[in-house]
Amino acid sequence: MLSVPEARAAILAALAPRPATRVPLAEACGRCLSEPAVATVDSPPFAKAKMDGYATNAAECGSSHVTLTVVEEIPAGAVPTRSVGPGECAKIMTGAPLPDGADVVIPVECSERIVDRVSLSPPPAVRPGSCVMARGAAVRWGETLIAAGEPLTPAAIGLLAEHGFDPVAVTPKLRVAVLSTGDEVVPASLPPGPGQIRDANGPLLCAAIAAAGALPLPLGLAGDDRDALTAKVRDGLNADVLLISGGVSMGDYDLVPGVLADCGVRRVFHKINVKPGKPLWFGVTENDRGPTAVFGLPGNPVSSLTGFELFVRPALRRLGGWSDCEPAPLSATLTEAIANRGDRPLYRPVRLTDGPAGLSAEPVRWAGSGDLRGAADANGAALIPSESQLAAGDRVDAIRWAGCG
Missing domain, CATH: 2.40.340.10 (MoeA, C-terminal, domain IV)
Structure with a gap:
């Protein structure tokens, strides 16, 4: 039997990322970037005020009190119309570009304005760059913003928007088919009869798939009948991943491995040295989009959940183009x-x-x-x-x- 690391390595080696697609940026959160995003401008594109106040030169702030002439006001979204010279300042709003000649912003709370003159009480630590975000302080032109294979978080979405990446290249949202097997299993919405149990694995796995950022495709139930099971499996092979719970052990009614072989699924391994989840089965089958990953998960629900975390989630990350497919240690x-x-x-x-x-x-x-x-x-x-x-x-x-x- 394979160890857990050996089995996971075999899964990742058998799969490759799905081809990229372009989607609106608003639909990309949680998906994986397929190509590096490179900055096309400096960010910020100009030196800007970090707070409301007065823009002037640090050389004017050598004493605890200084009075300067206000030569203009610069709201956010406007550009300065003149430079700031000796004895001068410009009233400036947060985010507005600094005028030429200015290298500091004195916060508005340190000021007292009288018509076109302002009395400033600069903080003791004022030096060039105080309360100013320099051009390119966050990002320089040509710098990689986000590497290929990185997941897009809300902050990453904002960064891409700032640099005009809309739409954006990501791997497709993976489609994961889920099939529960066994004559003893009934839908969760129905009362079980004698010797029967409700299907917990189907809802459990669909929820885990959604939590992993993929699209669950529930196929319902298949009893211990080869023809019915074969029909459901063939449907599931149209997805990127097929998860089958139950029917993978060594009993007389464990039909899944034989049906998968009949459907052209190549077995990569069967059984892992782990508890719970020893009977886990993994294989692949080719189609126009690339290999479909097929997992035969044990019927006990905690075995299915453990198998999902140890093996299915890394497979989803591999197919989704993530740079890091292994579980976070x-x-x-x-x-x-x-x-x-x-x-x-x-x-x-x-x-x-x-x-x-x-x-x-x-x-x-x-x-x-x-x-x-x-x-x-x-x-x-x-x-x-x-x-x-x-x-x-x-x-x-x-x-x-x-x-x-």
Whole structure:
């Protein structure tokens, strides 16, 4: 069986980013930039006032009180019409360009205006550049604003707007099909009959997909019937990613691996040295847009959630063109002792909390891979090595659940 890092490396090696598309900037937040954005102007494009006040030369501010002649007023959006000479200043508003001859702005609260004269009480630390944002202080022409592969945050959207990038090149919003399998599963909206359970995996995975910034495409349910399962799988292969929960283990009714082979999906691996989630299956199939990634996730819901975080989310980042596809590394301190007597590494649901001493991991009450209550009380999982006994205060690696920050 592959280790978790080996399996993740195999997934990333089998996939490539989807081709770029251009979208309005207003639709790009959370998407991944497909080509570097390079500044076409200095920012700011001129030296500007950082606050309302009076623009003058620092040489005029050598005493605690100085009286200057106001030669003009410069509101934001206007440009100076004359320079400032000795004994002169210009009234200026926040964001307006400095006139020639001025290199400081004295805040308006340090002034007393009488007609065209103003008495200033400059702060003691006034020097050239005080209360002024120099031209190019934020960005210089030709500088890379955002590299290809970086996600577009709200601040990044504003930066791109400032430099005229609208529309912008991003990878397409990924479409992820979700199929739950098994005769025992009924829709969450219906009461289960004898021996049946409601489908938790479909809604869980759709929510995780949306939290990861992709578009979930629920395919509903497929029973333990090869023809019905095949039809649903063929529909799902039109998406960028297909997630199938259940039917991937070694039982008589675990039909998914055989159906996937019949549908032309090439298996990359089956089974991982991890708990929960050992039976996870991964493969790819080619289409006009490039490989469709196919994951067969175990039927127990916490196994599906763990598999999503460890393997599906990195695959989405790879297809989405992210520069960093691996999960963000977290290190946390256990708040209490915990043991793993099994022979596989265990991802144990925990409550991760930021505190003065850093990130802590509090184990929640959990009955195993079928216990969604425990997973819902948690916001992530701590990695407990196989055959280990950890004490309170020990450090562990951890992951956060989708949508939990």
